[in-house]
Amino acid sequence: MNTYTDDRVSEASGPRVAADAGPQACVVSIVMPCLNEAESLGPCVKAALAAIEKAGVEGEVIVADNGSTDGSVEIAESLGARVAHIGARGYGSALQGGFAAARGRYILMGDADGSYDFGHLQRFLDELDAGAELVMGNRFKGGIAPGAMPPLHKYFGNPGLSWMGRLFFGAEVGDFYCGLRAFRRDALPMLNLQSPGMELGVEMVAKAALYGLKVSEVPTTLSPDLRSRPPHLRTWRDGWRTLRFFLLYSPRWLFFYPGLILILLGLGLSIAVLPGPLHVFGARLDVHTLLYAGAAVVVGFQAVVFAVLARVYAEAEGFLPDTPLVRRARRTFTLETGILVGGVLLLASAILSVIAFVRWSNSSFHHLNYPATLRIAIPAAVALMLGVQTILSSFFLSVLGIKHHSAAD
Numbered sequence: 001m002n003t004y005t006d007d008r009v010s011e012a013s014g015p016r017v018a019a020d021a022g023p024q025a026c027v028v029s030i031v032m033p034c035l036n037e038a039e040s041l042g043p044c045v046k047a048a049l050a051a052i053e054k055a056g057v058e059g060e061v062i063v064a065d066n067g068s069t070d071g072s073v074e075i076a077e078s079l080g081a082r083v084a085h086i087g088a089r090g091y092g093s094a095l096q097g098g099f100a101a102a103r104g105r106y107i108l109m110g111d112a113d114g115s116y117d118f119g120h121l122q123r124f125l126d127e128l129d130a131g132a133e134l135v136m137g138n139r140f141k142g143g144i145a146p147g148a149m150p151p152l153h154k155y156f157g158n159p160g161l162s163w164m165g166r167l168f169f170g171a172e173v174g175d176f177y178c179g180l181r182a183f184r185r186d187a188l189p190m191l192n193l194q195s196p197g198m199e200l201g202v203e204m205v206a207k208a209a210l211y212g213l214k215v216s217e218v219p220t221t222l223s224p225d226l227r228s229r230p231p232h233l234r235t236w237r238d239g240w241r242t243l244r245f246f247l248l249y250s251p252r253w254l255f256f257y258p259g260l261i262l263i264l265l266g267l268g269l270s271i272a273v274l275p276g277p278l279h280v281f282g283a284r285l286d287v288h289t290l291l292y293a294g295a296a297v298v299v300g301f302q303a304v305v306f307a308v309l310a311r312v313y314a315e316a317e318g319f320l321p322d323t324p325l326v327r328r329a330r331r332t333f334t335l336e337t338g339i340l341v342g343g344v345l346l347l348a349s350a351i352l353s354v355i356a357f358v359r360w361s362n363s364s365f366h367h368l369n370y371p372a373t374l375r376i377a378i379p380a381a382v383a384l385m386l387g388v389q390t391i392l393s394s395f396f397l398s399v400l401g402i403k404h405h406s407a408a409d
Helices: 038-055 072-078 091-101 118-129 151-169 185-191 200-210 235-248 251-273 287-316 324-332 335-362 370-400 402-408
Strands: 026-034 059-065 082-085 104-109 134-138 181-184 215-219 278-280 283-285
Touching (some): 026 091, 026 118, 038 059, 059 072, 059 091, 082 091, 091 104, 091 200, 104 118, 104 185, 118 181, 118 215, 151 200, 181 185, 181 200, 185 200, 200 215, 200 235, 235 251, 251 287, 287 370, 335 370
Parallel strands (some): 026 059, 026 104, 059 082, 134 215
Antiparallel strands (some): 104 181, 278 283
């Protein structure tokens, strides 16, 4: 892969070239993923080459072929495109292979189905030249032709998932799913893209936001594709995979916040019924409520701990960026702190258990006042479980921190 020592682009007359371009470097690579796109690939390659010529830049068109058997490869090569043969199947895998083969300082990606207008290349180049690191197309601002997008996608799927992406990751992007986008090639190592499927597009936007890359938008259009066969996109499958990605890459929404709510509800109910029965709208809340409230605290605590562990693991493996919050968590929740807190909880459990045992012995180990005894036994059991979970989680968190300690040494 070529490296660039100067981020600027030559403004000399004639075609722009990368400032330190070697014999194989160019300004922009247009990458198209392809799997049996013989019907539409030709017009797309021609449009991409024409856009490069019109922009007055040195560029190339790369067809990232994912195993086509319909002559797509021959069509691409006959029109002057460079073909990258990608063995790993999937939309995301094809794009990653195309990115790796790209020689351009900038990379524009777009589908090979004829739905995107590669003639908008200049809009993306202008934003990249102005300092943007990722430039997203926005089809809702540019215009969606009749029949180009199913109503379910247009009015619910895309707006809903884009709203969720903005909420989860703080990415000010209006069209997360737009397949026409451009970015700087030197941003790829930071993004460390992993997704083999359709969710690669949202992974790119989410990570760009998390890593603080400069993201901008330009209007683009969407037209009905040129294929006679159904598209590779599957509404429910790919929509679920996007939602799953959002949740897995943002464990606070899947685990932390729900867990915190469970802990607060459980604690609130426990405090309310611990002194004695509570009557609410004619219903009597007693030790059975206390039991379920204790279970809510335990489950909620486990969810919160899992969110912390998942976030630290994702950062340690390079899936998500290191943040001040994660660094503070590593410094605060040390193994020693976890053992201390867990030990206090275990001690509280032991004291409550002794009190319950003494009450039992006072009845000659026979009949007990169950509501009164359970008001001690249930908090004791909850404290026992929380103490053990805290100690074990602290050990696991310290294991995840070994890489950081080794790097610091």
